[in-house]
Amino acid sequence: MRFTALMVTLCCCCCTFAATHHQCQLRPTNFEGWKAEELSNDWVRLTIVPQVGGRLMQVTFAGHSYLFVNPQYKGQYFPPSGKNNGKWFNYGGDKLWPLPEGRQDEQHWAGPASDLLDDGEYQLTVLSHDSTCAVRLDGPADPVTGLQYSREISIGSDSPQISFHAVMKNATGHPIRWSVQSVTQYDTADSTGSGFNRDFWAFTPVNPQSAYFNGYQVRAGLADDPSFNIADGLFLLHWQYLENEVWLDSTAGWLAVADNSTRYAMIERFQYIPGADYPGKASIIFYKNGAALELDDKGLPHLRSSTREDTPYYMEAEINSPMIRLAPGESYAMDTQWLPTRAGKDLKDVTNTGIIERPLAAHSTVKGIRLLGSFGVLYPGKLIANFYDAHGVESQATPLQSVDPAIAVELNEELEAPRTAERISIHLIDDDGKDRGSLAECKVVKTN
Numbered sequence: 001m002r003f004t005a006l007m008v009t010l011c012c013c014c015c016t017f018a019a020t021h022h023q024c025q026l027r028p029t030n031f032e033g034w035k036a037e038e039l040s041n042d043w044v045r046l047t048i049v050p051q052v053g054g055r056l057m058q059v060t061f062a063g064h065s066y067l068f069v070n071p072q073y074k075g076q077y078f079p080p081s082g083k084n085n086g087k088w089f090n091y092g093g094d095k096l097w098p099l100p101e102g103r104q105d106e107q108h109w110a111g112p113a114s115d116l117l118d119d120g121e122y123q124l125t126v127l128s129h130d131s132t133c134a135v136r137l138d139g140p141a142d143p144v145t146g147l148q149y150s151r152e153i154s155i156g157s158d159s160p161q162i163s164f165h166a167v168m169k170n171a172t173g174h175p176i177r178w179s180v181q182s183v184t185q186y187d188t189a190d191s192t193g194s195g196f197n198r199d200f201w202a203f204t205p206v207n208p209q210s211a212y213f214n215g216y217q218v219r220a221g222l223a224d225d226p227s228f229n230i231a232d233g234l235f236l237l238h239w240q241y242l243e244n245e246v247w248l249d250s251t252a253g254w255l256a257v258a259d260n261s262t263r264y265a266m267i268e269r270f271q272y273i274p275g276a277d278y279p280g281k282a283s284i285i286f287y288k289n290g291a292a293l294e295l296d297d298k299g300l301p302h303l304r305s306s307t308r309e310d311t312p313y314y315m316e317a318e319i320n321s322p323m324i325r326l327a328p329g330e331s332y333a334m335d336t337q338w339l340p341t342r343a344g345k346d347l348k349d350v351t352n353t354g355i356i357e358r359p360l361a362a363h364s365t366v367k368g369i370r371l372l373g374s375f376g377v378l379y380p381g382k383l384i385a386n387f388y389d390a391h392g393v394e395s396q397a398t399p400l401q402s403v404d405p406a407i408a409v410e411l412n413e414e415l416e417a418p419r420t421a422e423r424i425s426i427h428l429i430d431d432d433g434k435d436r437g438s439l440a441e442c443k444v445v446k447t448n
Contacts, residue, residue: 024133035074037124039133043160046302051077054122054137057093061340062406064264066187068092068314075317080119088112092185096149096166099179099279116142132156141171160405164336170326179279180334182319186257188239189313196313199260201345202237204284205252206230211281220245239315242293247282255284255317260344267339267350276322287316341376342408352437353428354378360440363447368416375409381430387421387431395420
């Protein structure tokens with residue numbers, strides 16, 4: 001037997017799977033002509049441009065860049081002077097917006113448009129620069145909506161996790177009611193830069209008690225858009241170059257995007273609040289930029305311009321807070337996390353510690369048990385296989401392999417195991433010895 005239960009217990013309790021990680025770094029830099037601030041650790045590099053609405057303009061993980069940066073506006077800044085007739089300067093990246101949108105009254109945001117929330121110059125403050133690197137971005141007060149935004153962005157030194165603390169404040173002398181929305185524009189161009197990526201995907205669990213007839217609601221674009229599908233409880237979006245906006249009342253607290261051509265994925269986590277009043281009931285919105293059918297001035301249908309210059313390749317993943325009533329001076333905060341890893345279009349589920357692509361399977365053999373499965377992990381460390389008998393008693397714990405978020409995990413391993421083993425659970429123990437939770441669990445199939 002590879003390790004006895006006693007040996008493994010001693011290993012897990014008295015030792016850590018120590019790995020040397022450099023301290024996170026924070027430094028001023030220049031990004032595409034903008035003055036920027038860079039946060040980085042051994043896995044990720046974040047580039048923040050305070051001048052253009054406090055945007056997180058790019059995230060790079062293991063050399064892969066996720067976010068759309070509009071080449072039309074690189075290095076430029078158009079202050080919200082009120083002379084742009086509502087024009088929107090779409091710089092790209094990730095930012096905060098209000099909901100609901102519309103132009104019918106003061107309780108709707110007439111955006112996207114050039115205004116203080118989207119284009120105002122934010123002030124950056126360094127909050128910490130040691131084991132955690134954190135900055136705060138404070139935006140100007142917007143007299144139209146009455147909102148003032150601030151956001152803290154942080155990374156540690158032990159994993160690629162990115163944490164956000166977004167705050168909306170009532171900067172007026174009267175009550176207001178809004179939802180704060182995290183809006184992330186993912187790059188959907190192909191690797192050559194000349195066309196669009198035909199293998200880009202997005203996922204979120206469907207609400208089993210959804211208020212929407214199909215488990216989702218198309219708010220703009222084709223109702224039968226071929227990009228959308230539901231399988232095994234997941235809403236699947238296969239990005240195609242058609243403009244569309246789809247709303248979901250998912251309660252699971254996560255969404256994922258994955259570039260199957262490179263097998264880089266991003267998990268976005270949030271806290272769903274049961275019973276809360278979400279805007280239009282939606283906790284998540286996906287928006288696809290692309291060609292669209294429109295009516296001309298004669299009322300005849302025509303295809304809107306679909307050149308990359310006029311309609312660039314990107315998709316928005318949007319997380320909404322509930323609608324919040326704010327008294328004068330009152331604030332509301334929304335916390336979210338991003339966790340980059342390796343995965344593609346076969347994503348089946350997201351657990352506390354990773355992504356499941358090919359679910360865990362365990363088959364008894366002459367020598368013991370063979371484990372099979374495909375995963376992406378969210379933290380570096382070591383996988384431990386825990387075996388349980390029919391009474392739920394742990395009979396053995398066996399270390400498997402060291403893992404890292406930048407490397408996909410393929411399990412195809414035969415272990416010596418007790419004949420009484422009925423169930424197996426794989427946990428991830430991080431480099432500090434902390435149990436990050438179960439990656440996958442299954443019953444043992446007896447084949448002999």
